[in-house]
Amino acid sequence: MSATKLRDLLRRRGLIALILACLLVGIGGYLLWGHYGAPTRIALVNFPGYMSSGIIRSNGSRHVSFAELEQTELDKLDDYDCVLTFGMGLKWTAEDRAKIAEQGKHGAKHLVLFATTDENNINTLGSKEGKRISEYFGSGNKANYRSLARYIRRYVDAKRWFAPEPDSVAPSATDVYYHVDESVAFAKLSDYEAYLKQQGYYHPGAKKVMLVGGLNDPFGGNKQNLDSIIMSLTRSGLNVYPVTSFSQRLRFLKEVSPDLLIHFPHGRISMTGGDEVVAYLKERNIPVLAPLTLMAGREEWESDPQGMMGSFLSQTIGMPELDGAVYPYVLSTEERDKDGLVVLRAIPERLARFTTLVHKFLTLQQKANSEKRLAIYYFKGPGQETLAAQGLEVIPSLYRFLRHLQSVGYDLTGLPETEEAFAQQLMREGPVIQKVSGGMMADYLQHGHPAWVKRSELDRWMQTDLSAQQLTELKEKYGPAPGSFMTQQRSGDTELAVTRIQYGKVVLLPQPMAGLGEDSFAIIHGAGAPPPYPYVASYLWARHAFAADALLHFGTHGSLEFTPRKQVALSSSDWGEALVAPLPHFYYYTIGNVGESMMAKRRSYASVVSY
Known part of the structure; x- marks a missing residue:
């Protein structure tokens, strides 16, 4: 073999070796990326739109993405690194649960939150991971939803790149007065009223309206409906006292001594000490209005000849009726924003009418x-x-x-x-x-x-x-x-x-x-x-x-x-x-x-x- 041919052969072999080395590096890099750095995909199954929107909006990582799925879309679950399912209202059959169990055997990571039946209480993540995720949801607020995304990426999907350590569970503000500013949370009435005066929201001598309840947490990142209601009542000349509390509503009622109570219903006016709350309202002759927030879009609701049915009807209208709440007037519906996410919004013309209604009830007290x-x-x-x-x-x-x-x-x-x-x-x-x-x-x-x-x-x-x-x-x-x-x-x-x-x-x-x-x-x-x-x-x-x-x-x-x-x-x-x-x-x-x-x-x- 001539020297020239030998050099050509060596050159070709060197090129092939270089190509092979590049391929090996590429494959290795791809595997490393897939194992340590690839995006984490999380499916939110059967979640109420307003809740999933709050979770998605709170996500601060470009390396974590969320997708909303219906509970019937089980065939799509394999496309995700983690599946979180909202357990209330699930209608899975035994066949559906068997399919989920089979996916779990092949490594699918699935957790059902707020399950209402034992058979739907599914957790293929592990008890430690399931407990931590449940804790984040138990105190659902923007900080915890942000930590949720980080936790799933780092400890469920086991990614180490672009995976900062999640914060511990942040207690959600409760038993407080809130307002349109999400940073506002006052435990004391005097502090809240000082804030109203400072911001120009306080009307000396005006009637007091207290707000309790609601499907959406005021600190969960999706409260446009609550904000517009608060501001409509405030601009009409009323002093508004929005309260988030599960067990202390009677205390807040006595503290504020409102002229009218607005209950955004899903159950009794107070789920603890309910009879005492009703007795106090009767004693003080405080009217209770119960405007509705619907888990449907406006067009869907307007075209529905029934209006509402099932367990949602009993919790949203039936239970408040037993406590003496009146006027189940639809005030808020779901709406898609520019990003395609569900937000709860008060319907403007209905909010204007509802504000008038509040004043007419108050007029009966003072006239x-x-x-x-x-x-x-x-x-x-x-x-x-x-x-x-x-x-x-x-x-x-x-x-x-x-x-x-x-x-x-x-x-x-x-x-x-x-x-x-x-x-x-x-x-x-x-x-x-x-x-x-x-x-x-x-x-x-x-x-x-x-x-x-x-x-x-x-x-x-x-x-x-x-x-x-x-x-x-x-x-x-x-x-x-x-x-x-x-x-x-x-x-x-x-x-x-x-x-x-x-x-x-x-x-x-x-x-x-x-x-x-x-x-x-x-x-x-x-x-x-x-x-x-x-x-x-x-x-x-x-x-x-x-x-x-x-x-x-x-x-x-x-x-x-x-x-x-x-x-x-x-x-x-x-x-x-x-x-x-x-x-x-x-x-x-x-x-x-x-x-x-x-x-x-x-x-x-x-x-x-x-x-």
Whole structure:
């Protein structure tokens, strides 16, 4: 072999050796990177959107990533270095659990947190790791969620590069007053009020509203809904006291002595010493409003004919009802932000109405009885049928009630001196008219002293208080407003008559028929159609023209709670909400009809007073 060929051979062998060395270094580097430095991928399965968003937002590492998965996406779990599953609401089958167990045999690292059954209490990480992760979640706040990501990378995924030591579990602030600034956490009322004054949030002499409860922790990194509620109430002139506490709510109530309590419900007002808390609220006559936070997007909720169901219904509406909380008014829903993460946000127009509602409840506390304006609805059949209510002699009971109101200072100027004269006036000036024919409507419009509502006035009220869907339904069913029933040409325009009898600042109104037809029973219990214009106009007149401070339905029962659409968690397109909110609503209801009284509470926001 010539010297030249030998040099070429050696050169080629050197090049091959270099290539092999580079390959070995590359493979080694790849293996080292995979073992020590590759990103840690964590799956969050079945977590509420607001909770997973708080975890993801708190992550401060570029080398840890989170992904949200549904509980049905078990085939994707192998793609992750660690799987964390939220145990509440799991619907795994035995087959699903067997698949998870098989994945565990092949090294999958899976931990179920907050499991509600033994079979779902799964931990393939090890007891030490499972305990530490559970502790981070047990005190869920931004610091602990940040440490959670570090801990999983370093001790579960066993990465050593870009893996700083996690902090120990940081106690979550509890039994404190909080505010929109996440760094605010005051154990003492005096310190909190000093902060309010310093920041310009305090209103000397103003009413005090206390906030308790909530699905989202105010220190968990996802509290936009709470912030907007706090600021809306504050800007309206109220002093707001948001409290996070599980076991000390009674102490905070006594300390603050609020004029009104807002409970963001998921269970009782207080899960410890609940009866004592209720007794204190009753003793001090503190109203409790229970606005709802939904685990659904706005469109999903608005299109849902039920509104809410299952265990979430019992915890969010049923349990608070037992404690006396009222007005289960949807205030916050889930929404995706610009990063695609779920945030809880108060719906702006609903928050504005809720703020008005809070002030109306507070007005009832501070306004003199002589100045309060009360609209009372009673129920009767059409024509000359008498007033009706289950288990109640209505005319004597209503008259005595009005006399009692008069005795405690309400303005009932013109109330007849005798029950007999009162009954005659009710039948003469407060009828329910079911049809145009027969001459009764014409006679009443001529001699019955109704309140007249101009077409333009009714249009303005409906545009303000009804949804576009409701306006369309009314027009399709009954023609352009105000329709042809209970109307008359006056001063060159069509006006609609609202049947009412007014005594000073208290007005009595017969609830109009909620539909057209001859079957009164079927109409009252759900006509399956939008209520006619006279029905709508009656409630809007009470709110806008009469300027009622509150509504009262007298006796069991009317038709408002049987109008179409949602069963609970009403939207602005539900008639029970559109015709009542944002007024305090009271319902004098028989204690012998619990089932339908629940409908009155949930479908017309009624505070039920039993007889």
